[in-house]
Amino acid sequence: MSGVNKMETRPMFPLIVSMAVPPLISMFMQYTYNFVDCMFVSWIGEKALTAVSLAFPITTLMVAMSIWIGVGVNVLIANSLGQKNQDKADSVVTNGIILSAVMGAIVTVIILLITEPFFASFTDDPEIYALAVRYMRVCAFLEVSSMVHICIQKILQGTGNMIAPMWFQIAGVVLNFVLDPILIFGYFGFPKMGVEGAAVSTVCGYTFSMILAFYVLLFRKQKVRMKIKGFHIDFKIFRDIFVIGFPSFIMNALGAFMTYFTNMFLVLYSTTAVAFFGAYFKLQQIVIMTLNGLVQGCIPIMSYNYGAGNKQRLYQALKYGTGIGVALTGASIVIFWMFPGQILRIFNASDEMMSFGIPALKIMCTSYVFAAAATMIASFMQSTKRVGFSMLINILRQLVLLLPFMMMLSHFIGMKGIWWSFLAAETITVIFSFYLYRKYPVTFSHGREQI
Template sequence: MEELQTKPKENKMGTMPVGKLLFTMALPIIISMIIQALYNIVDSMYVSEINEGALTAVSLVFPIQNLMIAIATGTGVGINALLSRFLGEKKFEDASNVAHHGIFLGIISSLVVSVLMFTLAPHFIRIQTTDPAIYAGGVIYMRICCGLNFGVFMQITLERLLTATGKTLCTMTSQGIGAIINIIMDPLLIFGIGPFPEMGIAGAAAATVFGQCVAACIALTLNLRLNKEIHINMRKFRPNLPLIGEIYKIAIPSIVMVSIGSVMTFGMNMILIRYLESSTAAAVFGVYFKINSIIFMPIFGLNNAMVPIIAYNYGAKHRLRIRQTVRLAATFAVCLMLIGIGLFWIVPDKLLGIFHASKKMLAIGVPALRTISISFIFAGYCIVIGSVMQALGRAFYSMINSLTRQLILLLPSAFILAVFFGLDGVWWSYDIAEIGSLILTTIFYRIVRRELIDPLPD
């Protein structure tokens, strides 16, 4: 009888109705990620007030920012999926051990990336531009925003621990407060308002770092006080190489997938600046990523909630709950993408106007946004299904799909279209790549369903 009283109760991910579970877990993350997306837009909006060159400099650093976050979020996916699976199997000590290893890996990754960012920043920016002002701004922004990265690594790691146990309201709190602090600090540090010095583009980077550090502190506090299903105590921690291998078995494909996006963005910047000789087009390309985050961030938030649900119920062998979760998430993602297409077609000039777009920037940007947005029709479904495969331990399929979409289809088609049709042709490469991704996603998901989901009991 005493054993029954001390046994932890069933997690809500195995008992709550799927629709309610998914949206109650996803809503706080979606809200926090929308706030994060708004921060990214506000950040670039203030930078664009300096001049278009400053906006271009920030855009050139984006691939490295994306690479850094790829390492943090990819490791977080491995931690999240493995921890949730252990909870579903009622292996609570193993779940806590995963949390300890996640924190350890976050610290080590941060140190390694910091050294690389400070060392390689001048070389990375010089490859992309010969403009002295853009070069100087890019190096400063990259060294501050990417070199001082401890806050973002700890924030993402600690928030994944909260998400893995279903405490997404806590994740919303840490992300939201961090993003709001960024938004407040941006104009103060960029333009030197009140007692703050005028730092220009360096101020934008400093505001980002400060917000990330605050968010990490909040996430740590919430884990220690509220996350009772795992017990964080690093004093007796010893690295376990087999467990690290299990984490990275799931994490590495996710890291590679997001990193491929960095390679693609770098390649597109080279096509736009070096081949087509248009720094304005590169600025438009950077602005596109800021704007589309309003549409895509909610889907990523949905995925962050969906992954632990899928992983938990796979560990608990609940086939119907997995299939219901996938169906609801995919439907929501497609509906959101349709809204995004409408915005990009109806008010593209208004969206670009947020960034003080010149007439030249509008002439390039309006057709670019409309053309690229056609690919949204397929993107929502592909993103959700890719995350399902990661949650089930088949992230390799998602990695192959991402590699094919961005490096085998998108970049080569962008270059070929640039040669034959100029700048306007480049943007159609997104639509070509997304159609190929849809085909591969469908094939891979059928294999995963047949091998992993369908054999489970109802």
């Protein structure tokens, strides 16, 4: 590979924009799958929406597994290219794809085994239980295609190619959007499949994205390629992928656990509350995963310049990325505050859901700007291989602080306490994140941090 990589020379703001906008759109599209499914499923009825909402912790965990492997591959490739080690970068490509396919198959089997007991722990309503099981048994088969196509997406992003991953992500979402109403309601001669139609549409969308991803990697010129000649399975690369990508898994998987525990609190009030939170979480994930797309654009820049020992550009990437993230989440807060009723009507919200959903939406969305700053600092820690700090920030945000606040505030002010818990947890986390950032600055030695 010849020439100078744009990640070490291009002015930072336009570089971040060019690197972040395509993955930002890709991540937005990634979670549009669930948003679209919920939108169409809500037209079947509130029980169908509740069933899909109960399934969301599992589908979130599935995506988290995919992002885990993908981000680990992404950081290793960007870091290797920063060190001008082309052979290692190519080896990471092949090892990463093999690992993603194997892990996808393992996860699929596990999900099929746990589906029935998982839903039985939440509801004794036979209709909701049956709908949830039918939906999840089909969705389980998206994991191999999800893991492989996200791995290839992150491979290309690690080289600075942000456009191609955006397009094969968009293609899958568009196919899902087209197939959802056709298969759910039985248009154009297709059978009326209900919630199973939503699941089949999602599997088809992911599979289509995976096929396009392989085509782009294999048949279009890229800065890395699959290593065939002299290739061997490298368990050290496997280990590094797991370790480096683990904070991203935690960040996304904690969303699954958070949803699981929140549903446990809300089911004590009503199934309508569970349905509302399922709808809200789809909205929140669009915002947070759009932010995560920005992060995935910044991580290769920070990883590359960390590998190259360029401290100035490393910190510039953090500064500009945080500013953009706060601006994006601030805009989403304005939209949610101005149009809460209209947004909830997308999910065919009942009067009961609207009565507590509108104030809940306003309270919870206010936390987004704090989440943006904390997430960017966690990604900075991850890019500079301080994985422990990155994990700590994400665990605080969605588990260690959130659950105690839920227990305490719901005890004193009822269901409203659950909504206020999100804002309280994000506020404390961002303060602690800045403390870690100031107290433990990056140090370099021969282009590598000593940890």
